[in-house]
Amino acid sequence: MTTTRTGGEALVHALLSHGIDTIFGLPGVQNDYFYTAVHDARDRLRVIHTRHEQGAAYMALGYAQASGKTGVFVVVPGPGFLNASAALSTAYATNAPVLCLTGQLHSDHIGRGYGMLHEIPDQLGILRSLTKWARRVDSPADVPRLVSEALGAMHSGRPRPVGLEVPLNVFSRKADFNDETLSVARSRPELDRRAVDSAADLLSEALSPAIFIGGGALDAGEEIGRLAEALQAPVIASASGRGILSNRNPYSHSYGPGRRLWEQADVVIAIGTRLSTPMMRWGKPPNLRIIRIDIDPEEHDRHEPPQVSMLADSREALQALLPALAARKRDRPSRRLEMLALHDEMDAIYDLVQPQMGFVRAIREALPDDGIYVEDITQVGYVSRETMPVYRPRTYLTSNYQVTLGWSFPAALGAKVAAPDRPVLCVTGDGGFLFAATEMATAVQHGINTVTVVFNDSAYGNVLRMQKQNYGGRVVASELHNPDFVTFAESFGARGLRVHSPAELRQALVSAFAANAPVLIEVPVGEMPAPWEKMSAPTARSKRD
Incomplete structure (x- = not known):
């Protein structure tokens, strides 16, 4: 027919x-x-x-x-x-x-x-x-x-x-x-069993292995958890990999302590990650050996050829690697207490990053485990990337290396359409929010009930601070004139709130997540200090650098 x-x-x-x-x-x-x-x-x-x-x-x-x-x-x-x-x-x-x-x-x-x-x-x-x-x-x-x-x-x-x-x-x-539905042909590289054995041999010999993961490992969380347990190895997630292994697992870390763990490792297995920050910013220690698991052949030798290359889907590769590793029967002493102590050390370091960290903790307390957090290019977003605990994959959304100012509000609306029964939170600044702020009309018209927190410092804050600190105070094109954001939201039929502290933000978020409407919460803030050097665990090399 x-x-x-x-x-x-x-x-x-x-x-x-x-x-x-x-x-x-x-x-x-x-x-x-x-x-x-x-x-x-x-x-x-x-x-x-x-x-x-x-x-x-x-x-x-x-x-x-x-x-x-x-x-x-x-x-x-x-x-x-x-x-x-x-x-x-x-x-x-x-x-x-x-x-x-x-x-x-x-x-x-x-x-x-x-x-x-x-x-x-x-x-x-x-x-x-x-x-x-x-x-x-x-x-x-x-x-x-x-x-x-x-x-x-x-x-x-x-x-x-x-x-x-x-x-x-x-x-x-x-x-x-003829109305015949054509099938979708999906191709995947065939896993090389010799590479599996080589990786298992290298890992079984390792004294201090570490696991680095990225967005290419989103569907391999269970296997990564089992690998971390088998190796007693820390798992260090890039921004795109946050939540693949829950931060309630003591072996799960962000890049905050990443450089220290990188420098301590003798073997790193990189799973679905470009590994750009370690290779390009930290530098590869001379005796470090690397195993790469990635479905994209271009990633394997982008920086330098690894000792072992496994061209495969992350989950498929790990499902083959885990039994091969178990067959080598190496018992390892538990590093659980060491990892817990590292978390405590990092929490103390993170708490020095204020006022950003107070807001991050308030957000995490209010946002349920399955809530979706969408970061923009703003001061609290920078800090949350390293410091906010994330418990599930696909709940921490980032623009990755594109660092796309203004993307988060419309992206959060799309996330809410995909997950209408889960809280979705956009964290943005006044500059970035106004890139796509008129989509508030879309949110109201289509009943897309996201919660948006706008940290308002009346500036492109990072640019302004750099102009003051790095360019002799030559401030240009970085100060902003903004609307009243509460009135702005209300003019579309959304709810608008204004808070002034982390405690007030937490309360407002709990109320907003329960509301049957889009909600905008404005947080007026002053200039915030640069957070990056304050969020990393000190290492011998970083002290020399």
């Missing part, structure tokens, strides 16, 4: 056939035929329409990060697509499964320079530079195949965003379809 559909209808059908039930976006003339089809499928496909394309793309990103499912955004070409491009670069940096669907000019006009509505040079080339896979749909009949290929590319190997560009006339033209 065949069915006749427009390209827009075919795209909606393809998304639904692959289990996608939510999209974020904005309609416009080049994708009107798609949104008409969305309307006709509105009982099966939810559309969250936003006030700016960056909001749609960041929401798709937050949705993907919080759930692990495909986040989809749909925008018009040219300026609409470019408005979403920072979110695409952030999705690339965070290994997020995001699908960008962008419109395009009529096929006959692409690349001709006619000055058509929303025309830009080589849009597909730009899309390819921000994704791991991108194609143009040349015919409505190609839609099912290309959607399947896009999802296959996204989920094969290292997950990263993908994109499809659909010309206006492809959306509007009709074709016949």
